[in-house]
Amino acid sequence: MKHLNTQQADFWPQLKTLLAFETAQDPQIDATVAAICADVQQRGDAALIEYTNRFDGMAAQSMAELTLSQTDLQQAFHRLPETVQAALQTAAKRIETYHRHQKQESWSYRDADGTLLGQQITALDRVGIYVPGGKAAYPSSVMMNAMPAHVAGVGEIIMVVPTPKGERNDIVLAAAYVAGVTQVFTVGGAQAVAALAYGTDTIGQVDKITGPGNAYVAAAKRRVFGVVGIDMVAGPSEILVIADGSTPPEWVAMDLFSQAEHDEIAQAILIATDEGYLKSVQAAMQRLIAEMPRRAIIEASLHNRGAMILARDLDEACAIANFIAPEHLELSINNAAAWADKIRHAGAIFMGPYTSESLGDYCAGPNHVLPTSRTARFASPLGVYDFQKRSSLIEVSAAGAHSLGQIASVLAHGEGLTAHARAAEMRLQAKA
């Protein structure tokens, strides 16, 4: 891990270098994805089946073989050990409870002249959830994507998940069951994204696609954006821990590991105000690393992108956090809630010694799909609000048309838009 000190003259340039991450898109992947998307748009199910057979080692003859029903999901759930069933259900319940707080309701008000103004808030009709297959099979990701759509009241939640060589993952399908997914298709890659975006005879066109995927999936999502909505295309996962020394060093060490174990480009940074504490965490990491099955990934991640930063005080640490705008921020400090008021940019703020990021990843309630790569400056966690949209409501009364029409007329003439002005002026006659 790199060691930085805010008192070094070149601290800020060093920090910027540490955070820099090139997300350039690969033109060859883009070209491949463009061809697949065009083909699926044109030939629908036939193209989808061909690509699925080719890329996922399948031999499907029809979409029926690539379709799972509610019963299939239910059966997957019941095949799991009871402890896992219970964990999924409790997590789903907590995630649902939290997300219900995000649901927005239509509103309106009337002016004194009777004019009504407001917003009608409705759920999306149909959404697609992309779930990666193979070894990186994450039931928590299914729940975190599907549950906000479910709480929003989305009519149909379509999940796609590739099953390379036909291998289905019971815990992923069980998560779909508890999270209220309507239907699952065992397809993946750019072809699955295209099928959701344009629709086929079997798969209805969706209004939005969310969920993580590889470079092909990300490129396909970028390509269909505009035809459908998409969530953010995520960068590498990150954690920033600010510690005042009051949390056991082993706990902080394991929190850094839990970020680093995601992949070699994940980023784990610790800021403390006491050099002795940084050394204790480092010593704890050295003791604990041997227990880690994903040791090689953790070591690569910490070596490539990890850092320990010695700051003057907690105010300076918060200023650094606001610059980094981290996906995950742990305030492992006394009176953390008061310090959280100083944080302007972070995907999620984990406060106090007991709040490990992993509790938030699975079951605390908040969403684990969070803005990465400094985008917390302007973006938010995935939420119910991503599956609702708004229509402005305006009903102008006769008296309202009289007063508003005069203003609109002046401004429309100012913009040289005569028809706009005349449309307003025609309604002036109608004074109540």
Place this chain on the structure above:
Amino acid sequence: MKHLNTQQADFWPQLKTLLAFETAQDPQIDATVAAICADVQQRGDAALIEYTNRFDGMAAQSMAELTLSQTDLQQAFHRLPETVQAALQTAAKRIETYHRHQKQESWSYRDADGTLLGQQITALDRVGIYVPGGKAAYPSSVMMNAMPAHVAGVGEIIMVVPTPKGERNDIVLAAAYVAGVTQVFTVGGAQAVAALAYGTDTIGQVDKITGPGNAYVAAAKRRVFGVVGIDMVAGPSEILVIADGSTPPEWVAMDLFSQAEHDEIAQAILIATDEGYLKSVQAAMQRLIAEMPRRAIIEASLHNRGAMILARDLDEACAIANFIAPEHLELSINNAAAWADKIRHAGAIFMGPYTSESLGDYCAGPNHVLPTSRTARFASPLGVYDFQKRSSLIEVSAAGAHSLGQIASVLAHGEGLTAHARAAEMRLQAKA
């Protein structure tokens, strides 16, 4: 205008053809924009001044010559006739009142075991508003983009507006004054977008860029998306009017004109249930067209993309509206509010005979930046929520860590993420 009838066998294919609009990006524009963005990112103000001099016919030596202060904006306001000043102020006040209803507040709750969960909602630090210069100078656009940011509590609202050959537009600058813009730079094009996205010595890096622009501006916004947030890249403007025959045909005719006068690719569609009414509107259009200074644009727009549709009944008309998901929907019908309940997808719903779209464009209160090209299926009007973002808040109690830790441990082991599991398990000891 085309004439469609829902009883024709090929009605839906015809409707789809009518709505189709190719938004392919021009690779040559993309390449030019990529070079400009890279240059501004690298050389900052120097590059920005060079491009501004070259593309806008200016001869600026320094950024000071391209910077307007609050005093400049105030002076522009005071040079306007009093009726225009008053119209701007009344419109701004109404827009502000409406948008205050959209402002979201932080929330949190506690579990029985003391665990705190919530969301901290904050404004963006600094945003950029792009305003086109030249002939298409729209003060209403300044207000509709800046006011939601102002109501959200954004710290700095930076506006960029090109001033070709140095020509400044007082009403645009006055609109910036009443809408709470912090500072104005008289630059435009891809170079202005790049300066906002990356920051220069003079222009602070913003967190989000909104506002309309030409193909170069749109390409630049797409390019910097991810570095900063952007609003939707808008397609051609559209109106769908559903009329039951109770509104004077002249009013509806002028509403169709007011959409068509925007440009040749704008789309105006009328649905009615009575053929005689469609004919009356057509006759009114023939009478009124002579009065229109933008007659050529209106005629081209209506010829290319306009349509009159005869529907069986209002239920069918609403079903068509939900398919089209129009930017602007006028329900020019009796008891319009009841019918609005059947509308699932529309940017804005204008109800009743007095509610011309133009009242909404300028001063009713709701935003006139609306989702186009069927994106109202998943997108919303520009609003205060576009200038706020959320951070999840989690503070787990000792007791909470005990109960949640067991669930997280089961699920983390299920995903093969041992460090995640261990981080949760370490906190189990700490049972309160």
